[in-house]
Amino acid sequence: MPLASFQTSVPVVVDDAKCIADKGCTVCVDVCPLDVLRISDMTNKAYMAYDECWYCMPCEADCPTGAVTVNIPYLLR
Amino acid sequence: MALDQIVDGLSEVSCDVLVIGGGTAGPMAALKAKLKNPKANVVLLEKANVKRSGAISMGMDGLNNAVIPGYATPEQYTKEITIANDGIVDQKAVYKYAQNCYSIIEELDSFGIRFLKNENGDYAVKKVHHIGTYVLPMPNGETVKKALYRQLRRARILISNRYMATRLLKSADGRIAGAVSVNTRTAEMLVIKAKAVILCMGAAGRLGLPTSGYMFGTYENAANSGDGYAMAYHAGAALANLECFQINPLIKDYNGPACAYVAGPFGAYTANNEGSRFIECDYWSGQMMLEFYNELLSGKGPVFLQLKHLHPDTISEIESTLHKVERPTRGLFQQGRGVDYRSESIEMHISEIGFCSGHSASGVFVDDNARTTVPGLYAAGDMASVPHNYMLGAFTNGSVAGIDAMEFADSHDFAEFDVADVAVERDRVMAPTKREDGIPPNQIEYKTRRLVNDYLQPPKVTRKYELGMRRLAEAREDMQERMIARNAHELLRALEVQSIMDCADMAAHASLYREESRWGLYHWRTDFPEKDNENWFCHTLLSKRDGKMTSEKRAVEPYVVPIADDEKDLYDKQRIRATA
Ligand SMILES: Cc1cc2nc3c(=O)[nH]c(=O)nc-3n(C[C@H](O)[C@H](O)[C@H](O)COP(=O)(O)OP(=O)(O)OC[C@H]3O[C@@H](n4cnc5c(N)ncnc54)[C@H](O)[C@@H]3O)c2cc1C
Ligand code: SF4
Ligand code: SF4
Numbered sequence: 001m002p003l004a005s006f007q008t009s010v011p012v013v014v015d016d017a018k019c020i021a022d023k024g025c026t027v028c029v030d031v032c033p034l035d036v037l038r039i040s041d042m043t044n045k046a047y048m049a050y051d052e053c054w055y056c057m058p059c060e061a062d063c064p065t066g067a068v069t070v071n072i073p074y075l076l077r
Numbered sequence: 078m079a080l081d082q083i084v085d086g087l088s089e090v091s092c093d094v095l096v097i098g099g100g101t102a103g104p105m106a107a108l109k110a111k112l113k114n115p116k117a118n119v120v121l122l123e124k125a126n127v128k129r130s131g132a133i134s135m136g137m138d139g140l141n142n143a144v145i146p147g148y149a150t151p152e153q154y155t156k157e158i159t160i161a162n163d164g165i166v167d168q169k170a171v172y173k174y175a176q177n178c179y180s181i182i183e184e185l186d187s188f189g190i191r192f193l194k195n196e197n198g199d200y201a202v203k204k205v206h207h208i209g210t211y212v213l214p215m216p217n218g219e220t221v222k223k224a225l226y227r228q229l230r231r232a233r234i235l236i237s238n239r240y241m242a243t244r245l246l247k248s249a250d251g252r253i254a255g256a257v258s259v260n261t262r263t264a265e266m267l268v269i270k271a272k273a274v275i276l277c278m279g280a281a282g283r284l285g286l287p288t289s290g291y292m293f294g295t296y297e298n299a300a301n302s303g304d305g306y307a308m309a310y311h312a313g314a315a316l317a318n319l320e321c322f323q324i325n326p327l328i329k330d331y332n333g334p335a336c337a338y339v340a341g342p343f344g345a346y347t348a349n350n351e352g353s354r355f356i357e358c359d360y361w362s363g364q365m366m367l368e369f370y371n372e373l374l375s376g377k378g379p380v381f382l383q384l385k386h387l388h389p390d391t392i393s394e395i396e397s398t399l400h401k402v403e404r405p406t407r408g409l410f411q412q413g414r415g416v417d418y419r420s421e422s423i424e425m426h427i428s429e430i431g432f433c434s435g436h437s438a439s440g441v442f443v444d445d446n447a448r449t450t451v452p453g454l455y456a457a458g459d460m461a462s463v464p465h466n467y468m469l470g471a472f473t474n475g476s477v478a479g480i481d482a483m484e485f486a487d488s489h490d491f492a493e494f495d496v497a498d499v500a501v502e503r504d505r506v507m508a509p510t511k512r513e514d515g516i517p518p519n520q521i522e523y524k525t526r527r528l529v530n531d532y533l534q535p536p537k538v539t540r541k542y543e544l545g546m547r548r549l550a551e552a553r554e555d556m557q558e559r560m561i562a563r564n565a566h567e568l569l570r571a572l573e574v575q576s577i578m579d580c581a582d583m584a585a586h587a588s589l590y591r592e593e594s595r596w597g598l599y600h601w602r603t604d605f606p607e608k609d610n611e612n613w614f615c616h617t618l619l620s621k622r623d624g625k626m627t628s629e630k631r632a633v634e635p636y637v638v639p640i641a642d643d644e645k646d647l648y649d650k651q652r653i654r655a656t657a
Pocket of ligand 1: 098103130132133138241297302305404435436457466467469
């Protein structure tokens with residue numbers, strides 16, 4: 001069976017202007033319990049790659065530059 | 078390199094004690110094992126990152142079950158937990174916990190974790206339970222993980238993050254020999270030989286589907302997919318009382334605690350839509366959950382946590398705890414809905430089902446030394462059978478497990494496993510990556526958990542269970558024959574679904590075995606609506622024998638702390654009597 005991709009609005013947003021992943025930071029990617037954040041090959045900034053979030057906050061709390069915002073996933077908002 | 082690209086690889090390492098799961102119980106177990114024998118190698122293996130993993134990833138607002146001299150006695154606590162569990166308790170382990178937990182509090186205090194004290198410098202314990210006083214707030218609860226991590230670094234524990242354990246290895250004579258794991262970002266496999274293994278993989282929290290429909294909006298940390306239960310099962314260890322499900326009262330949709338244990342001591346209470354109280358006590362028991370469930374369905378629902386009658390300063394104090402630690406997005410959630418605790422009550426609902434001994438009594442069977450039925454294999458925390466253990470129980474029994482496991486490792490050599498077992502496991506793990514075409518793990522997981530809700534959630538109806546098991550068997554076939562994983566991250570989810578499926582099967586099997594109703598909502602069987610002490614005043618043990626799931630009865634051990642006849646049903650009287 002062929003696969004289709006599924007649109008989803010992700011809860012975690014990274015402010016590219018503040019993110020210093022291009023200088024080597026990976027803190028949010030490292031701490032996430034669900035392992036859903038990645039550094040983009042294209043922008044060299046962190047982003048949410050998988051919509052599998054426990055809205056728990058370590059990514060936001062530990063980011064050294066305050067670039068991460070955790071929102072409540074849409075389905076339970 | 079493409080995102081989460083799969084790398085083919087298999088390596089092997091060895092250690093004296095392997096601890097799997099670095100949430101709450103795991104770090105303490107690893108620390109105690111290492112302190113017991115500083116020359117030994119202790120490995121702490123974690124699916125996520127020990128810095129921020131597990132139920133306490135953002136800290137905790139308090140200890141739910143602190144037995145502190147002057148406020149409560151081990152005898153009183155043991156009695157309370159026995160009654161709250163309808164008597165089905167091996168008291169030895171509970172009593173031992175109650176005796177040891179105070180010294181663990183002092184130790185946590187020495188790590189820099191602070192507990193609330195009054196003007197005289199005594200611990201300021203609050204009453205939430207029916208009988209005793211055990212709830213101790215933690216003013217800097219957000220620091221728990223950092224404080225633990227410092228201790229692990231200082232003790233030179235070897236930490237392996239982002240490795241998911243998948244199966245245990247045993248020798249021909251049945252002793253533990255190690256574990257197989259897989260890197261969650263590369264899919265490379267790692268075999269860890271160990272003399273003793275401690276399982277600390279938390280609750281089976283992704284069993285039922287939250288009512289929001291968001292698969293990761295679970296009560297438990299969603300990384301806790303029940304891998305520990307599945308691994309123990311496949312290793313032949315016994316699992317106790319799995320039919321005693323975990324179900325919790327939570328903020329509706331948000332699906333996290335409100336939390337009555339924080340707000341209750343300040344005067345908050347649970348009420349129906351008429352504003353009336355309907356339960357005697359907010360402590361989470363199956364009996365309390367049944368009253369909650371009944372109220373929701375009675376026409377007097379929704380159910381609310383009522384705060385608005387409190388002084389604004391008090392509300393601010395409660396808010397500052399609820400919105401800072403444990404589940405800090407609670408504030409954001411309420412804000413999004415325009416709910417201010419000063420003018421509006423918090424709408425509550427009940428959670429999806431799961432296995433958890435931390436809150437209930439469903440776990441891998443352990444004795445008072447945290448030993449499972451497999452020699453050299455230990456379990457602690459939410460996944461081990463000591464009931465109503467909560468965070469302090471995870472720390473205390475993690476400590477017991479660490480010390481006993483190191484003693485075992487010191488007196489045994491490595492057990493030899495069959496290399497063929499590793500090859501079989503490697504094939505199972507990698508199978509979804511070998512298919513060109515098929516069903517992605519998220520669809521199989523959604524369907525499995527939707528079936529759990531439709532068929533296994535209480536009230537438990539035999540006919541529904543039989544149908545549910547048929548549907549689950551069909552989903553299992555899809556999972557085994559057709560599931561695909563296109564990268565290492567999808568493989569992680571594909572492996573988790575297999576644990577979830579095993580847990581669903583165990584939940585169904587265990588529930589059908591116990592032909593009575595017990596523990597309020599947790600095991601309410603409509604075909605056997607009464608409690609049957611004559612035939613079922615016992616534990617049930619589920620295990621894998623000759624490849625098949627089997628259940629048996631196990632007698633409750635003689636009590637250490639006697640319970641008087643008129644005390645036995647104290648938790649049965651949860652509903653507030655109507656007064657004229
Ligand atoms: C929202 C919430 C609020 C709570 N509030 C309180 C409270 O106020 N007071 C209180 O006393 N208790 C509270 N509890 C209960 C308490 O937090 C738990 O009982 C305790 O933390 C459980 O510890 P644990 O070590 O068993 O599990 P966890 O701390 O959850 O750790 C399990 C670890 O295992 C890892 N893991 C899972 N599978 C694998 C695998 N296959 N391979 C490797 N690693 C794996 C996970 O990533 C995780 O780090 C709360 C629980 C929750 C969820
Ligand atoms: S922690 Fe912050 S700065 Fe670092 S990678 Fe993540 S978003 Fe960027
Ligand atoms: S909120 Fe939690 S689960 Fe979601 S991205 Fe951040 S750390 Fe990961």
